[in-house]
Amino acid sequence: MGILQTAERSSHKDSSENVIFQRHLIAYKEAAKMISGTVLEVGSGEGYGIEELSKYADHYIAVDKYKTNIAENLYKKNKISFHQIDVPPLTNINDESVDFVLTFQVIEHIQNDLDFLKEIFRVMKPGAKLILTTPNKKMSLSRNPWHIREYTPKEMGNILEKVFSNYELKGIFGNDKVMDYYNKNKESVNRIMKYDVLNMQYWLPRWILQIPYDILNRFNRQNLEDSFEDIVTAIDYKDYMIKESSDSCLDHFCIATK
Numbered sequence: 001m002g003i004l005q006t007a008e009r010s011s012h013k014d015s016s017e018n019v020i021f022q023r024h025l026i027a028y029k030e031a032a033k034m035i036s037g038t039v040l041e042v043g044s045g046e047g048y049g050i051e052e053l054s055k056y057a058d059h060y061i062a063v064d065k066y067k068t069n070i071a072e073n074l075y076k077k078n079k080i081s082f083h084q085i086d087v088p089p090l091t092n093i094n095d096e097s098v099d100f101v102l103t104f105q106v107i108e109h110i111q112n113d114l115d116f117l118k119e120i121f122r123v124m125k126p127g128a129k130l131i132l133t134t135p136n137k138k139m140s141l142s143r144n145p146w147h148i149r150e151y152t153p154k155e156m157g158n159i160l161e162k163v164f165s166n167y168e169l170k171g172i173f174g175n176d177k178v179m180d181y182y183n184k185n186k187e188s189v190n191r192i193m194k195y196d197v198l199n200m201q202y203w204l205p206r207w208i209l210q211i212p213y214d215i216l217n218r219f220n221r222q223n224l225e226d227s228f229e230d231i232v233t234a235i236d237y238k239d240y241m242i243k244e245s246s247d248s249c250l251d252h253f254c255i256a257t258k
Contacts, residue, residue: 016218016225019181019235023250026172026240027104027133028052030253034131037099040123042087043106044068053102054078061098063087088112088119096125104133105251108147117163121258130164130256136171138247139182141189143201145209153245156252167256171249175239181224181231182250188220 028049035056041049044062047069054060059079062068065086074080085091087110101120110116120130137150144150151159153169160167174182193201201209225232242253 015233016221018225018232019178020221022235022237023172023174023178023240024105024133025052026237026242027131027251027253028102029237030242031100031102031131032056034129035100035102038097039100039102040090040093040098042090042101042103042120044082045105047071049102049104050074050080054080057100061093063090063093088115090119090123093123095122098123099125099128101128101130102132103130105135107132107134108144108150111148113149113159114162117159121163124258126258128258130254130258132254132256133172133251135251136247136249139250141186142193143209145201145206145213148206151252153247153249153252156245156254160254160256164256164258166258167254169245170242170253170255171245172251172253173241173243173249175241177231177235178239178250181228181235184228184231185220185224188224192216192220 025048029052032053035053037057038059038061039053039057040061040063041053042063044050044064045068047062050060050062050068050070051074054074055078057078059081062070062080062082063085064082065084067084068082070080070082083092101124103120107113107116124130134156135144135147135150137152137155140150153171157167157169160169240250245252
């Protein structure tokens with residue numbers, strides 16, 4: 001549990017995290033097909049995006065609230081800058097200086113999501129693209145107290161169109177193997193939630209719920225690995241796909257152009 005700040009930060013270092021890690025990894029694999037020039041990643045987290053993508057960029061700028069560990073060999077091979085800042089604003093990032101902005105599983109943590117998108121728009125060159133992922137509220141199994149909000153497909157489109165006139169709303173979906181795990185996870189979460197007879201998850205302040213949620217979330221993932229190790233370890237990013245958005249996507253995958 002000491003490996004990560006919270007259960008929000010998925011990592012390949014914990015095998016019980018594999019399913020969610022691979023779900024996040026597919027976004028980086030897809031981004032690798034698109035990016036070039038100056039790339040800004042807002043929310044670099046554990047740093048696996050830098051490892052995946054910095055080789056495709058002329059300059060890779062990583063931003064995170066916490067220190068991201070970047071391997072020395074990556075610095076030697078690629079032009080990488082790191083800024084430890086709490087966004088918004090995007091301090092030290094110039095207007096119209098970036099060709100691509102990546103922000104994966106971040107906007108749900110931002111207090112003012114509109115200001116966040118406006119800041120991203122500010123640093124983008126004309127014609128630059130934003131690639132953004134965030135959970136689909138329709139498929140969440142419980143309230144996540146680390147998230148300030150989540151978005152339905154309609155809500156996702158509504159917030160994007162306040163800043164971008166040109167955007168595509170897609171989704172990350174899983175194959176049968178992924179959805180088998182999802183349904184087993186759902187059953188497990190429902191067994192835990194039945195003890196919340198007062199529906200406290202919906203009315204208690206987020207800060208009270210965060211640590212209990214983290215503990216139960218890790219316990220649940222480890223229990224699923226113990227019970228269904230063959231599924232947990234077998235899933236990789238190729239078991240996920242990106243296609244047109246619907247209520248059944250696991251995450252939103254958005255591409256917006258300035």
